[in-house]
Amino acid sequence: MRAMPEGFRWGVATAAYQIEGSVSADGRGPSIWDTFSATPGAVRHGDTGAIACDHYRRWKQDFALLSELGVSAYRFSLAWPRILPEGTGQVNQSGLDHYRRLVDDLLARGIEPVVTLYHWDLPQALQDRGGWTNRATIDAFARYAEVVAEALGDRVPRWITLNEPWVSSFVGYGSGRHAPGIADGRSALLAAHHLLCAHGAAVPVLRETSGQVGVTVNLSPVRPVTPEDADAARRVDGCQNRWFLDPLLAGRYPEDMIEWYGFADAEPGDLESIAAPLDFLGVNYYTRTWVASGDRDVPHPVHPSLDAHQVLPEKLPRTLMGWTIEPDGLRELLVRLRTDYPGLPPVLITENGAAFDDYVDPEGGVDDEERIAFLAGHLSALADAIDAGVDVRGYFCWSLLDNFEWAEGYGRRFGLYHVDYATQHRLAKASARWYADVVKRNGLP
Numbered sequence: 164m165r166a167m168p169e170g171f172r173w174g175v176a177t178a179a180y181q182i183e184g185s186v187s188a189d190g191r192g193p194s195i196w197d198t199f200s201a202t203p204g205a206v207r208h209g210d211t212g213a214i215a216c217d218h219y220r221r222w223k224q225d226f227a228l229l230s231e232l233g234v235s236a237y238r239f240s241l242a243w244p245r246i247l248p249e250g251t252g253q254v255n256q257s258g259l260d261h262y263r264r265l266v267d268d269l270l271a272r273g274i275e276p277v278v279t280l281y282h283w284d285l286p287q288a289l290q291d292r293g294g295w296t297n298r299a300t301i302d303a304f305a306r307y308a309e310v311v312a313e314a315l316g317d318r319v320p321r322w323i324t325l326n327e328p329w330v331s332s333f334v335g336y337g338s339g340r341h342a343p344g345i346a347d348g349r350s351a352l353l354a355a356h357h358l359l360c361a362h363g364a365a366v367p368v369l370r371e372t373s374g375q376v377g378v379t380v381n382l383s384p385v386r387p388v389t390p391e392d393a394d395a396a397r398r399v400d401g402c403q404n405r406w407f408l409d410p411l412l413a414g415r416y417p418e419d420m421i422e423w424y425g426f427a428d429a430e431p432g433d434l435e436s437i438a439a440p441l442d443f444l445g446v447n448y449y450t451r452t453w454v455a456s457g458d459r460d461v462p463h464p465v466h467p468s469l470d471a472h473q474v475l476p477e478k479l480p481r482t483l484m485g486w487t488i489e490p491d492g493l494r495e496l497l498v499r500l501r502t503d504y505p506g507l508p509p510v511l512i513t514e515n516g517a518a519f520d521d522y523v524d525p526e527g528g529v530d531d532e533e534r535i536a537f538l539a540g541h542l543s544a545l546a547d548a549i550d551a552g553v554d555v556r557g558y559f560c561w562s563l564l565d566n567f568e569w570a571e572g573y574g575r576r577f578g579l580y581h582v583d584y585a586t587q588h589r590l591a592k593a594s595a596r597w598y599a600d601v602v603k604r605n606g607l608p
């Protein structure tokens with residue numbers, strides 16, 4: 164038995180655009196993901212979030228699944244375009260009312276709502292004015308935080324300002340593989356900086372509420388494939404991990420990367436604002452990053468896509484996303500955080516999960532043994548990190564439901580519950596029953 168500490172929070176996570184659907188209902192405005200997914204070739208099979216899991220209408224039945232799992236917390240995101248359809252200006256009360264109902268139902272079930280303000284669905288109206296490359300979006304986000312704090316501030320125990328600013332900026336503005344589909348290195352750096360500034364502007368606003376405040380970053384330990392790749396690996400670590408951890412936890416950008424990028428867009432006061440004290444750090448972990456500099460020419464100053472430098476060791480097992488399955492990477496990154504960042508606040512694992520080739524068998528079940536093994540391995544590694552002294556307060560499995568997996572569309576299933584998109588029927592996979600038992604035991608059997 165690998166028991167987690169007393170009071171450890173067990174949860175599952177979702178995000179608005181990936182599950183809600185109803186993209187034009189009750190005053191919702193368009194987001195950059197509505198625009199991007201409608202762009203031919205942007206998303207596999209031309210999939211969009213227009214319907215997704217129809218969660219905007221089926222949320223009550225989905226919340227019954229949370230009770231079935233026995234989780235003590237549920238992480239989900241608010242759709243900024245439901246609350247401020249134009250990104251700023253007029254507030255849409257229907258949007259706020261929807262999320263009030265969700266939060267109140269969770270509380271009535273004894274489940275802690277963990278609310279992400281921004282999980283990639285920027286109002287299109289803001290992108291029309293430059294989006295995250297426009298410094299004005301910082302103030303728009305601060306206003307959005309004020310509106311949300313006023314509406315829900317008395318009943319949300321944990322706030323997450325941003326989900327994975329690295330993906331929003333380097334994948335959305337650097338590689339163009341995510342919305343808004345821009346492929347420009349300097350835009351990626353500007354977007355990353357403004358996202359971090361937006362986080363810094365929102366922290367004091369949310370701190371006025373009764374809730375704790377944090378941010379979620381995706382972290383991945385970086386390994387060189389051969390010793391000659393050590394420099395390239397350090398740059399990728401600088402791009403994916405340190406470019407966000409250093410400002411958030413140490414109030415500075417990493418010197419080696421400032422030089423590498425030639426970055427000079429921080430204004431006086433920005434770094435102090437970004438480094439506002441956190442009540443917790445959300446960490447999303449999926450895999451390690453393997454790097455081979457291979458090409459001897461200097462890689463693009465901004466790593467638009469890590470894939471360009473990733474050479475995955477053939478011997479390692481992979482998920483359907485092509486990501487190597489490396490549970491010990493979770494222990495490694497948490498111990499590194501504790502070692503390298505003395506100001507590290509308590510940690511929540513806000514996402515961990517995997518896509519496998521799930522299917523409904525002739526008996527009508529989904530026997531996803533690979534997912535059970537994935538989760539068990541990562542929970543064991545998490546217990547190792549806690550035994551090593553890392554203060555981890557909770558774990559959120561990604562995800563409650565199969566959902567819209569961004570540029571991969573619906574072809575990649577991460578859910579504990581299988582979704583038949585033709586009927587919207589939810590079916591507990593074997594991993595759902597396994598996870599419910601882990602939650603009940605407060606640890607691995």
Ligand SMILES: N=[N+]=NCCCCNC(=O)[C@@H]1[C@H]2[C@H](O)[C@@H](O)[C@H](O)[C@@H](CO)[C@@H]12
Nearest residue numbers: 178326327330381447449450469486568
């Ligand atoms: N190479 N490689 N990289 C490993 C991870 C790259 C960054 N992508 C994520 O972390 C996304 C995060 C997102 O919050 C969620 O909305 C997504 O559905 C999951 C699953 O994709 C994960």
